[in-house]
Amino acid sequence: MTVSGSTLESLTQLLGEKGVRREADDFLPEVILKPVSTEQVSGILKICHAAGQAIIPIGGKTGLAQGIHKTGDELGLSLERMNTIEEIDVHNRTMIVQAGCILQVAVEAAEEQGLLLPMDFGARGSATVGGAVATNAGGNRVIRYGMMRDMVLGLEVVLADGTVVNSLNKMIKNNTGYDLKQMFIGAEGTLGVVTRVVVRLRPLASSQNTALLAVPDFPKIIELLHYLDSSTAGTLSAFEVMWPEYYEFITREGSVHKQPLPHGSQYYVLVETLGSDSEADAENFESILGQAMEAELFEDAVLAKSQSERNAIWEIRDDVLELFNLGPIVPYDISVTLDNMEAFVDDIQAGMKTFDDPICIIFGHLGDCNLHVILGTKTPEAFDPHAQEELLYTIVGRYQGSVSAEHGIGLAKREHLHCSRNQDELALMCRMKKMMDPQNILNPNKVLAADFVSANA
Amino acid sequence: MTVSGSTLESLTQLLGEKGVRREADDFLPEVILKPVSTEQVSGILKICHAAGQAIIPIGGKTGLAQGIHKTGDELGLSLERMNTIEEIDVHNRTMIVQAGCILQVAVEAAEEQGLLLPMDFGARGSATVGGAVATNAGGNRVIRYGMMRDMVLGLEVVLADGTVVNSLNKMIKNNTGYDLKQMFIGAEGTLGVVTRVVVRLRPLASSQNTALLAVPDFPKIIELLHYLDSSTAGTLSAFEVMWPEYYEFITREGSVHKQPLPHGSQYYVLVETLGSDSEADAENFESILGQAMEAELFEDAVLAKSQSERNAIWEIRDDVLELFNLGPIVPYDISVTLDNMEAFVDDIQAGMKTFDDPICIIFGHLGDCNLHVILGTKTPEAFDPHAQEELLYTIVGRYQGSVSAEHGIGLAKREHLHCSRNQDELALMCRMKKMMDPQNILNPNKVLAADFVSANA
Numbered sequence: 001m002t003v004s005g006s007t008l009e010s011l012t013q014l015l016g017e018k019g020v021r022r023e024a025d026d027f028l029p030e031v032i033l034k035p036v037s038t039e040q041v042s043g044i045l046k047i048c049h050a051a052g053q054a055i056i057p058i059g060g061k062t063g064l065a066q067g068i069h070k071t072g073d074e075l076g077l078s079l080e081r082m083n084t085i086e087e088i089d090v091h092n093r094t095m096i097v098q099a100g101c102i103l104q105v106a107v108e109a110a111e112e113q114g115l116l117l118p119m120d121f122g123a124r125g126s127a128t129v130g131g132a133v134a135t136n137a138g139g140n141r142v143i144r145y146g147m148m149r150d151m152v153l154g155l156e157v158v159l160a161d162g163t164v165v166n167s168l169n170k171m172i173k174n175n176t177g178y179d180l181k182q183m184f185i186g187a188e189g190t191l192g193v194v195t196r197v198v199v200r201l202r203p204l205a206s207s208q209n210t211a212l213l214a215v216p217d218f219p220k221i222i223e224l225l226h227y228l229d230s231s232t233a234g235t236l237s238a239f240e241v242m243w244p245e246y247y248e249f250i251t252r253e254g255s256v257h258k259q260p261l262p263h264g265s266q267y268y269v270l271v272e273t274l275g276s277d278s279e280a281d282a283e284n285f286e287s288i289l290g291q292a293m294e295a296e297l298f299e300d301a302v303l304a305k306s307q308s309e310r311n312a313i314w315e316i317r318d319d320v321l322e323l324f325n326l327g328p329i330v331p332y333d334i335s336v337t338l339d340n341m342e343a344f345v346d347d348i349q350a351g352m353k354t355f356d357d358p359i360c361i362i363f364g365h366l367g368d369c370n371l372h373v374i375l376g377t378k379t380p381e382a383f384d385p386h387a388q389e390e391l392l393y394t395i396v397g398r399y400q401g402s403v404s405a406e407h408g409i410g411l412a413k414r415e416h417l418h419c420s421r422n423q424d425e426l427a428l429m430c431r432m433k434k435m436m437d438p439q440n441i442l443n444p445n446k447v448l449a450a451d452f453v454s455a456n457a
Numbered sequence: 458m459t460v461s462g463s464t465l466e467s468l469t470q471l472l473g474e475k476g477v478r479r480e481a482d483d484f485l486p487e488v489i490l491k492p493v494s495t496e497q498v499s500g501i502l503k504i505c506h507a508a509g510q511a512i513i514p515i516g517g518k519t520g521l522a523q524g525i526h527k528t529g530d531e532l533g534l535s536l537e538r539m540n541t542i543e544e545i546d547v548h549n550r551t552m553i554v555q556a557g558c559i560l561q562v563a564v565e566a567a568e569e570q571g572l573l574l575p576m577d578f579g580a581r582g583s584a585t586v587g588g589a590v591a592t593n594a595g596g597n598r599v600i601r602y603g604m605m606r607d608m609v610l611g612l613e614v615v616l617a618d619g620t621v622v623n624s625l626n627k628m629i630k631n632n633t634g635y636d637l638k639q640m641f642i643g644a645e646g647t648l649g650v651v652t653r654v655v656v657r658l659r660p661l662a663s664s665q666n667t668a669l670l671a672v673p674d675f676p677k678i679i680e681l682l683h684y685l686d687s688s689t690a691g692t693l694s695a696f697e698v699m700w701p702e703y704y705e706f707i708t709r710e711g712s713v714h715k716q717p718l719p720h721g722s723q724y725y726v727l728v729e730t731l732g733s734d735s736e737a738d739a740e741n742f743e744s745i746l747g748q749a750m751e752a753e754l755f756e757d758a759v760l761a762k763s764q765s766e767r768n769a770i771w772e773i774r775d776d777v778l779e780l781f782n783l784g785p786i787v788p789y790d791i792s793v794t795l796d797n798m799e800a801f802v803d804d805i806q807a808g809m810k811t812f813d814d815p816i817c818i819i820f821g822h823l824g825d826c827n828l829h830v831i832l833g834t835k836t837p838e839a840f841d842p843h844a845q846e847e848l849l850y851t852i853v854g855r856y857q858g859s860v861s862a863e864h865g866i867g868l869a870k871r872e873h874l875h876c877s878r879n880q881d882e883l884a885l886m887c888r889m890k891k892m893m894d895p896q897n898i899l900n901p902n903k904v905l906a907a908d909f910v911s912a913n914a
Contacts, residue, residue, distance in 0.1 A: 091794075092794040092796050136636070138632075144691070150607065166882075171793070171794055171826040172792075173595055173604065173792050173826060173863050174792055174877070175643055175863055175864065176859050176870075177878055177882070177904050177905070178643070178644055178885075178889055178904075179642070180885055180886070183639070185636070186635070203683070203686050204687075205690070206687075222548055229660050230660035231733050231734070232733065233662070233664075233692050233731070233733040233738075234692055235691055235692075276687055277688070280737075335631055337548075337627050338548045369629050402626075402631040404632045405628070405630040405631065409634055417633055420631070421634055422623060424620055424621065425622060425637060428622055428635075428637055432635055432892070435888060435889070
């Protein structure tokens, strides 16, 4: 630990002993600062800016891109003590919440007022609102409600030099100059520290209809998506596709999951609508699927007839951790346009055949162009994450896809960013980083390496 | 005209005689450059950057904030010859279009493929796609589909020094580093010149239901909005409110417009849904409104039973030009949160009573927090636009509203930007402007005055 003693002393003076904690960890900073107010965050940044001391903003530690790993002598900055829901404005349908609030707590508080904060993903119980903003989180309902960026109306942000920028807009439309908040959303804490968020809330849905469909070929998946998107008039809230390797492993003999549909199909598609009239919507959902069946867009289907049947289908889709029983694997998070998706998957499957005992499992938010690709080998000795990564990202580049659809770049994908962003885009990112954080103290080396920024800004 | 002869010569060499046109105008630049390719735009910027020559990007000339007025010796830069729709990808539901394409042309091209480009506002027939991006246009369907920002997936932009940044992303999800396009959307041509746009397309709606409702008081408007928003499950596509001064003048005796509802109510609300099943949606719309009537959320209603009845209702809402017959007026474009809106309007109406023969007419996209406020005086000699503006924007500031909901800042609202943005936000905007355009050649003095940028960057 080579943080200077005098810097730590100033920080302890500012935050008290409770605000400066030591937590041994192989990957995260050892010293975590825990401010209780925006003023304290500002004070921290002022001290660190003067001392050239780097910090890493830390949310719920649920990220998948090593966005909070240390790369040197950074201090951690956790907003866990800044977790208050400050306002739910039921007239205007907005929430003002401190960045350290757990996502699920915010979602439940909105629900108590009959309102929906439509961000939903597996780590909802530990991820923070600030982390979701910093990574522009996605999840299960993007097709209907968009990503975190689409839910944020305003932000309060502390800049590298400690300046607090209050931009807590609550209005849906506000074209007064540059839309500053956009810069910080998805920047993974490298341009500023988000301290408070204004979130737009929506009406809670009062009906939910869910089905699992077996689809015989890829063109029919696209047809089905377009058909449902058109015929459900904006109420389609999930279109999740599982390739058979995923579905058949998760629902294999002896698994905790029953098989809602038998094995043997090419694709399994989870579809869901959120509506406002339970009886009419259920009828309508059935009739829409009936027409799709007549048009042979799928070959088999099961409709959830109860909440427990719905949960059972979602639990299959969500049981990603089970895949780690297959052998050593790495989960990837890519996007590719729908017209390229089938060829993209073919290329990956063909490429993985060059490995011994390969694992190649694909599923994801197809309606958003987003696939999760799980690669590995059944025999640990054949596991070569570097080679499989090269294979995957080369193919991503070939189809002009994205190496990160929703997880972000962090450290984990930094060296592959160039597969999805060209030199001019990267140079412009470097200039933004340099302008916002000239001393490179805000989550340095994440997204862009420090020396890459210096060379290109 | 004091553009240097050698600069003009270089530009003529680059663009040919057809690409350098003189067009006498009191407000716009006299010399308009008309490139035919991104390479030419890049060449223009390189020449202008080297010469310190300012340019003003010009779209369809339909803006309402003096965003293309000259402030010195700027050259105009019109992309009217770059108007090609380069691709409509029906699988991926995206369009790649050059910035000079007329919005309506793009909308109709999407429609021919059964797809919706959901941007719709009065100037659709002359506004350009690039202009809509540069001003982050809003319009009549924001409540359902969002603003232009929400429809843009990717951009190609030419920077101040002529660098072409190709960021033509076609994927819905793409978290690979900073989302650069956001910086240019709504920046009114001050940070870069948008040359190509990737637009997200949606399924065309196959049903449309429209009604005009008479509502007795303001709290019931909010109740009605929330009720409809919940009960129409995301299909509500317009919630437009007219205060009685608007409705009664537009439908007065002798007007071309019939009165769908009699005069005498407090508020007139145009509501519309876009759906996918014409028979079921019409029934559903009627039943939803029936319940609202039972709950006394409105006191009178008329449902459009044909396209011509629908058009007649929309024509009342859209006949803003008719207001110029009242006397000298200025139309303003403000936002305020719904919880503050009634008090906000009360204050304006009270304030305008201090003028002789005041005109104070209010209507707008209430579902988006956005009101158009028309202020003036019936007697031209009492017309004092400066004083009424001060009155209005002081009240906007009091309620933390926005001096521009959808029209932008340009020159027209620049001096009032501080009513809606604090000093820290403005300083950050100046730093962005300085970084992106150090010589201040991109639409200088718009949004931020040149000396303000110098003093704050």
